[in-house]
Amino acid sequence: MDFTLTQILHQLWIARIPIVQGLGVTMAAAALAIVAGSVLGVGVGLALTYGTRTLRWLTRAYTDFIRGTPVLVLVLASYYILGAAGVQLSPFQAGVLALAVFCSSHVGEIVRGALQAIPIGQIEAAKAIGLTFPQTFRYVLLPLAIRQVLPTWVNTAAEMVKASTLLSIIGVGDLLLASQEVISRTFMSLPFYFFAGFLYFTVNFAIEHFGRYVERKTQIPS
Amino acid sequence: MDYVLNFSVVWRSFDHLLGGLGLSLLLALGSILIGIVIGLVVSFALVSPSGIARRLAGLYVTVTRNTPLLVLVLFVYFALPDLGIRLGDIESFVATLAIYSGGYLAEVFRAGLLSVPKGLSEAGQAIGLKKMQIRLSIMMPIMFRNVLPALGSTVISLFKDTSLAAAIAVPELTFQARKINVESFRVVETWIVASLLYVCTCAVLAMIFRRVERHLAIPR
Numbered sequence: 001m002d003f004t005l006t007q008i009l010h011q012l013w014i015a016r017i018p019i020v021q022g023l024g025v026t027m028a029a030a031a032l033a034i035v036a037g038s039v040l041g042v043g044v045g046l047a048l049t050y051g052t053r054t055l056r057w058l059t060r061a062y063t064d065f066i067r068g069t070p071v072l073v074l075v076l077a078s079y080y081i082l083g084a085a086g087v088q089l090s091p092f093q094a095g096v097l098a099l100a101v102f103c104s105s106h107v108g109e110i111v112r113g114a115l116q117a118i119p120i121g122q123i124e125a126a127k128a129i130g131l132t133f134p135q136t137f138r139y140v141l142l143p144l145a146i147r148q149v150l151p152t153w154v155n156t157a158a159e160m161v162k163a164s165t166l167l168s169i170i171g172v173g174d175l176l177l178a179s180q181e182v183i184s185r186t187f188m189s190l191p192f193y194f195f196a197g198f199l200y201f202t203v204n205f206a207i208e209h210f211g212r213y214v215e216r217k218t219q220i221p222s
Numbered sequence: 223m224d225y226v227l228n229f230s231v232v233w234r235s236f237d238h239l240l241g242g243l244g245l246s247l248l249l250a251l252g253s254i255l256i257g258i259v260i261g262l263v264v265s266f267a268l269v270s271p272s273g274i275a276r277r278l279a280g281l282y283v284t285v286t287r288n289t290p291l292l293v294l295v296l297f298v299y300f301a302l303p304d305l306g307i308r309l310g311d312i313e314s315f316v317a318t319l320a321i322y323s324g325g326y327l328a329e330v331f332r333a334g335l336l337s338v339p340k341g342l343s344e345a346g347q348a349i350g351l352k353k354m355q356i357r358l359s360i361m362m363p364i365m366f367r368n369v370l371p372a373l374g375s376t377v378i379s380l381f382k383d384t385s386l387a388a389a390i391a392v393p394e395l396t397f398q399a400r401k402i403n404v405e406s407f408r409v410v411e412t413w414i415v416a417s418l419l420y421v422c423t424c425a426v427l428a429m430i431f432r433r434v435e436r437h438l439a440i441p442r
Contacts, residue, residue, distance in 0.1 A: 064421070064425075065417070065421055067424075068382075068417075068420055068421030068422075068423075068424040068425065069382070069417040069420050069421060070382040070383065070384075070385035070386075070396065070420060071382075071385075072385040072386060072388065072389075072396055073385055073396055073399070073413065073416060073417050073420060074417075076396070076399075076400060076403075076413070077413035077416075077417065080403055080409045080413065081409050081410050081413055083409075084225065084407070084409040084410060085225060085410075158288065161290075162289075162290040162291070163290075165290040165292040165293060166292060166386075168292070169292075169389060176290075176292065176293060176296075180296075183300075189300045189301040189304060190301040190302075190304045190305065193293065193296055193297040193300065193301045194297065194301070196293055197289050197290075197293045197294070197297060200288070200289055200290050200293060201285065201288045201289050204287075204288035204289070205284065205288050208284075208287075208288060
């Protein structure tokens with residue numbers, strides 16, 4: 001099908017509000033998932049590194065299970081299972097929950113990697129001067145680990161923006177679904193899929209560059 | 223909550239799930255093999271002295287890594303026919319995942335190429351090997367060994383990405399699971415079995431890669 005540029009721009013102008021709203025839903029879903037997933041993920045990372053044997057085993061099973069499952073399966077499972085279990089969640093809430101769980105397992109692994117890279121002598125030194133574990137974490141581990149974690153963590157954020165497109169499959173009105181609705185009305189699949197892809201690209205490109213900036217800033221000067 | 227687990231419905235359709243898993247693996251295999259070829263070419267371009275090649279390759283990597291796979295899948299399947307490029311659902315998905323994985327694999331290979339000591343390719347030059355010979359018989363074998371851990375995790379994550387084929391109704395594992403779910407309403411059972419199948423496959427893939435890694439390790 002051939003459309004003139006004017007027709008395409010005209011349709012884009014008509015659809016501007018749903019598309020901007022869709023972008024807002026995408027950003028909100030990704031942001032909520034990143035925040036909740038990171039908080040949970042730091043806990044998972046701590047449990048993986050310093051937990052008792054049982055706790056370590058449980059969190060290891062959790063992260064391995066989540067990381068072995070595709071995000072789409074997590075999203076669909078969260079949507080259908082919670083509904084069947086009688087927990088009434090909107091598609092948006094179920095989707096964000098799935099993304100947050102996915103994010104937590106990745107952040108957990110990143111945090112574990114960073115904590116394990118810290119020389120044991122640092123922890124021994126903290127113990128020697130009588131710091132409690134929360135104090136050790138706050139004043140010794142966190143400042144060291146955060147430099148390792150931040151650049152990879154920004155990458156995970158970009159992954160979450162990409163994964164948020166999967167929410168359109170369970171009917172969340174994100175940027176992708178908004179674009180698809182325009183397409184089903186106008187049949188202009190080429191320009192509108194391209195436009196949606198371009199918007200996602202722009203958001204992620206910005207995040208990627210922010211990640212490089214963070215990486216430069218957090219490097220230990222040598 | 224009085225939900226009683228009953229796996230019998232899922233076991234009855236287990237053949238469909240296994241068939242779906244087989245198709246998932248085939249989709250992954252096909253697209254990753256093409257993706258490795260793309261990735262190799264692009265990674266050599268990324269480290270080449272030519273500015274234009276570097277820039278083009280960089281653009282390819284940036285675009286594929288920063289665009290959601292689902293958007294690419296839908297674009298290739300629904301939008302490209304408007305340009306006269308018509309592909310079946312499986313071909314279209316394999317093509318998309320191959321292009322997408324090319325970007326990720328190129329980054330993996332680039333890191334590997336940079337880890338090959340410069341002296342080795344200089345030694346190749348010194349004994350009169352051609353550029354292509356140096357790439358194929360000196361850089362690639364060493365690079366492949368160095369990148370195996372990263373390659374393994376990329377391959378596993380690409381295998382998981384085949385679940386997106388469900389969005390264009392390719393009857394792979396996720397599609398089959400969703401179908402069983404909708405037909406039987408045995409929601410919990412279906413998704414537990416489906417995700418366990420994915421988890422086990424990923425574990426097996428990881429094990430295979432660790433084996434290969436140990437087998438090919440450069441003795442020190």
